[in-house]
Amino acid sequence: MTLGPGLRALQVGLRLLVLAIIGFILLPSVVVSIAAFSDRAILTFPPTGFSWRWFEKALTYEDFQQGVRNGAIVMLLASSIALVIGTGAAMAIDRYRFRGRALLQAMLLSPLVVPHFTVGLGFLILAAQIGMARTYTLVVACHVVLVLPFVLRSVTVSLRNLDGRLEQAAASLGASPRRVLFTVTLPLLAPGLAGGWLFAAILSFNEFTASLFVTAQRTQTLPVAMYNYVREYADPSMAALSAIYIAVTALLLVLANRFLGLGRILGVEHGR
Amino acid sequence: MGKRPFLGWFVTPGALCALGFAAAMAAVLQYAFRAHIPGSLEVGGFTWANFEGMLRPLYATVFLQTVWLCALTAFFSLLLGYPLAHALVHARSTAWKSVLLVVAVTPLFLGEVVRTYSWLTVLGNSGFVNGALLWLGLIDGPIQFMFTRFGVALALVHVTLPVMVIMLAAALSHIDRDYERAAHSLGAGPVRSFLTVTLPLSMPGILAGTGTAFAWTFSAFATPQIIGGGRVNMVSNLVYQLGFSSFNFPFAASLSIVGLALTAAVLGLLRIGTMRLERVGT
Numbered sequence: 001m002t003l004g005p006g007l008r009a010l011q012v013g014l015r016l017l018v019l020a021i022i023g024f025i026l027l028p029s030v031v032v033s034i035a036a037f038s039d040r041a042i043l044t045f046p047p048t049g050f051s052w053r054w055f056e057k058a059l060t061y062e063d064f065q066q067g068v069r070n071g072a073i074v075m076l077l078a079s080s081i082a083l084v085i086g087t088g089a090a091m092a093i094d095r096y097r098f099r100g101r102a103l104l105q106a107m108l109l110s111p112l113v114v115p116h117f118t119v120g121l122g123f124l125i126l127a128a129q130i131g132m133a134r135t136y137t138l139v140v141a142c143h144v145v146l147v148l149p150f151v152l153r154s155v156t157v158s159l160r161n162l163d164g165r166l167e168q169a170a171a172s173l174g175a176s177p178r179r180v181l182f183t184v185t186l187p188l189l190a191p192g193l194a195g196g197w198l199f200a201a202i203l204s205f206n207e208f209t210a211s212l213f214v215t216a217q218r219t220q221t222l223p224v225a226m227y228n229y230v231r232e233y234a235d236p237s238m239a240a241l242s243a244i245y246i247a248v249t250a251l252l253l254v255l256a257n258r259f260l261g262l263g264r265i266l267g268v269e270h271g272r
Numbered sequence: 273m274g275k276r277p278f279l280g281w282f283v284t285p286g287a288l289c290a291l292g293f294a295a296a297m298a299a300v301l302q303y304a305f306r307a308h309i310p311g312s313l314e315v316g317g318f319t320w321a322n323f324e325g326m327l328r329p330l331y332a333t334v335f336l337q338t339v340w341l342c343a344l345t346a347f348f349s350l351l352l353g354y355p356l357a358h359a360l361v362h363a364r365s366t367a368w369k370s371v372l373l374v375v376a377v378t379p380l381f382l383g384e385v386v387r388t389y390s391w392l393t394v395l396g397n398s399g400f401v402n403g404a405l406l407w408l409g410l411i412d413g414p415i416q417f418m419f420t421r422f423g424v425a426l427a428l429v430h431v432t433l434p435v436m437v438i439m440l441a442a443a444l445s446h447i448d449r450d451y452e453r454a455a456h457s458l459g460a461g462p463v464r465s466f467l468t469v470t471l472p473l474s475m476p477g478i479l480a481g482t483g484t485a486f487a488w489t490f491s492a493f494a495t496p497q498i499i500g501g502g503r504v505n506m507v508s509n510l511v512y513q514l515g516f517s518s519f520n521f522p523f524a525a526s527l528s529i530v531g532l533a534l535t536a537a538v539l540g541l542l543r544i545g546t547m548r549l550e551r552v553g554t
Contacts, residue, residue, distance in 0.1 A: 035393045088284075125300060263373055
């Protein structure tokens with residue numbers, strides 16, 4: 001097909017627009033990463049010199065270390081529990097018809113649109129009402145509810161892409177439902193389960209607003225520690241930590257894309 | 273259908289989880305109608321006072337400002353998200369597609385604090401933008417972006433954009449390419465086939481994305497708190513202040529409930545819009 005000069009210009013314009021949008025998305029990450037190597041205690045642009053000292057300070061700051069430990073505990077528990085709950089619920093909701101199915105689906109997906117401060121406030125009040133302190137259990141419970149929609153989505157997408165004939169073949173050859181589930185269905189779902197778990201883990205580790213409500217000094221996760229730091233200090237330690245965050249997250253997503261197919265997990269791409 | 277193996281095993285944990293969440297929401301609802309006893313964490317009896325208190329100009333203004341910021345953010349993330357989602361779905365090379373995808377979704381997984389702090393280094397008085405403009409000699413003194421509604425809105429669009437892109441790309445990838453090809457073969461140019469085929473068919477995605485962006489922005493806390501610095505407040509900031517500075521949890525709960533009702537109303541309206549569209553389609 002031949003394009004007129006007007007269309008050609010339009011196409012170039014659109015491409016430039018997309019590049020500009022990518023620039024807008026990347027700008028803060030790039031700027032904060034540059035600021036992380038600043039040699040001065042206050043942020044200035046352009047930077048006056050180069051130093052690693054803020055990385056050193058960020059990595060040895062006790063609240064951050066504690067935040068990483070707490071965050072890791074909460075993340076591992078919450079995303080694993082959410083994976084088990086979410087896989088079961090996704091199977092039932094996608095394949096079976098039962099009473100309360102629509103209600104269950106709506107309830108499990110609703111944390112996507114309920115503001116996180118409301119979720120956090122709710123769990124805080126609930127804990128107070130049943131006389132529970134602000135323990136890890138509370139934080140984990142809150143995170144499970146918040147990351148479950150993402151697991152549900154990821155597992156549902158994989159279920160839809162699964163070739164049902166393989167299960168039928170196994171069943172017709174005499175495998176019990178239990179055997180079909182554990183030797184056919186779950187292994188075939190593995191990439192979707194891994195993707196769902198990874199998303200849940202990253203989101204839990206980074207969840208902030210609800211965590212601010214439900215964590216105490218002893219259980220505060222990394223984002224809460226970072227928020228408290230930003231409120232008190234202005235040195236580039238936070239920039240250094242942000243740079244590490246950005247690098248690790250980007251790396252995880254590139255790997256997830258390579259091995260699990262990010263587009264398919266997110267449902268923005270189809271086919272096998 | 274017939275057999276439903278393991279139904280109970282599959283559903284029970286999810287149902288318990290849903291129940292826990294419902295209990296937490298019920299707790300908020302219940303607190304919203306209780307009286308606040310100053311200086312105490314205990315709550316008093318039933319009252320409408322919390323909702324009446326919300327009509328005071330201070331709180332009404334914050335509500336209006338929040339809704340305005342949410343609408344603005346949803347609109348601009350749609351404007352920026354659509355070209356990106358379109359490019360993502362229509363990318364010809366896999367490498368370019370992967371780059372677009374990773375760039376578009378990475379911010380979603382960074383969390384609000386890191387992203388907001390990064391904007392601080394961009395927008396601050398000695399930040400990137402002001403540094404660059406001063407260095408170029410375009411301005412004499414720093415432009416104030418921090419603590420302004422513009423700065424907050426800019427960072428909010430950045431926070432909301434990935435979700436918008438994912439929802440739009442999901443909708444766009446579901447559109448059968450044959451419709452676009454048919455439009456082409458019938459003589460429509462790319463612009464016309466976009467405006468009369470692709471855009472109308474992606475309308476459900478646009479509505480869903482806008483609704484989610486609205487709700488997502490309503491949920492934002494760190495961005496207005498850090499970039500707004502107490503001068504640009506959203507409902508989330510008030511709820512936190514009321515809870516943790518004044519220990520007035522009943523009032524915080526009532527603000528949350530009204531916020532939730534507002535979000536539900538916006539999502540409901542958009543849902544009605546989507547249903548209308550689907551009826552036109554059949």
